[in-house]
Each structure stands twice: as structure tokens, then as C-alpha cells.
Amino acid sequence: GQQVMQIPQYQHVQEGEDFTTYCNSSTTLSNIQWYKQRPGGHPVFLIQLVKSGEVKKQKRLTFQFGEAKKNSSLHITATQTTDVGTYFCVAYGGATNKLIFGTGTLLAVQP
């Protein structure tokens, strides 16, 4: 079945450093969503990308959708301790509309 892989699995940075997580799908995607889950919390929607090559920004966060619509990335500039959490990319799977979560990247930020 469809798989969505993320790398790295874990990243530890010093506050102020940049961070990037990459998402790769085994199939072409109609769109990609990104969620953030704080420790002990539930996933919260960040953004959705639909168009090939699309780039969206939210303050220090930059999201990109690949030209082939099979990969995506999230880049955080100058991380802060509030950025701590697990970042998931999410895709809709096939004709069934089920939500498929990527494996996630846990970000730790040291003050």
C-alpha cells in the first residue's frame, strides 16, 4: 500500500539553528498536509499544499511541494523552544480518502 516516509526520524538542534524535515511518498499525491504534535498532545493542522512546486510560508516555517508531487519539505528558520514537537506530513490514500500519516520527525530544541 501507499507509504509516506519522513527523514530524519529525530533531530536535535540548538535554539536559533535551522531545521528541515523531508517527506517522500511511494506514489504521486493529490495534495500534502503538515501537522505538528506537541509532546503529550494531539496533531494540529499547519498547512496544505496542492500545486506542483508550491511553496508556502508561515512566519519562520517554509513548506514546499515537489514538482513531481511525490515529496515535500518543511523548513524552520531560527528554531525556538516553542517549535519542539513531532512534525508529520499527511497524505490522502488512493480512492478511499483515508488519511495516511508519515513516520514523523521529532524536533528537540536546546535553549
Add this chain to the structure above:
Amino acid sequence: DGGITQSPKYLFRKEGQNVTLSCEQNLNHDAMYWYRQDPGQGLRLIYYSQIVNDFQKGDIAEGYSVSREKKESFPLTVTSAQKNPTAFYLCASSIRDRESEAFFGQGTRLTVV
């Protein structure tokens, strides 16, 4: 306030007992989902439903059962057949549309002793 509610937040059960986790939403969403999350792991899909009285198995449905008798409710039963039920369970809902975001409940942490 509109939202999705899971209850209880923490649940303890003895091994061999069935337990039902509640998930209610007042967002008028057609689609609802149940995920399981183990420590340090991602979310794995248990069951999902796109419409009332219909649901499909996800990737790890064995040992679980669901019902969707009402649009706003999607309870999950963890049966005694589930070999390792201790986990964090998350319920989500969305408009039945590929371009809609999913809203999650606060989750239920189930511990089986």
C-alpha cells in the same frame, strides 16, 4: 464551541476485558478516523468511516471494532483479541473532501494491566 471530544482521557483496564473509547464531533463532518500511537512512534490507522453506517479497516484493525450509527459518533472497542492494547488512541474527523484538514480529539491513553 465546535470540536471533537474523546473520553476518557485516561483509561485503565484489566487484561482480557473489552473497552470502548468514545469519540464525538459536532463539526458536521462526514469522515472520522481512529489512530493508534505508541511511544515515540507515528500514527497508525485502525478504522475509518466516510459516511454513516459504513466503515473500512485501516492498517491495524485486528482486535478492534467500530460502529458508525450516527454522524457525530464513532466509538472504538478494543477487544480482548488485541494482543498489545496499551497505547495512545486518537480520533479525528474531516469533511469528506481530499482538500480538507483533519481535526483531532485530545486522545485517550489506554493502559491494560
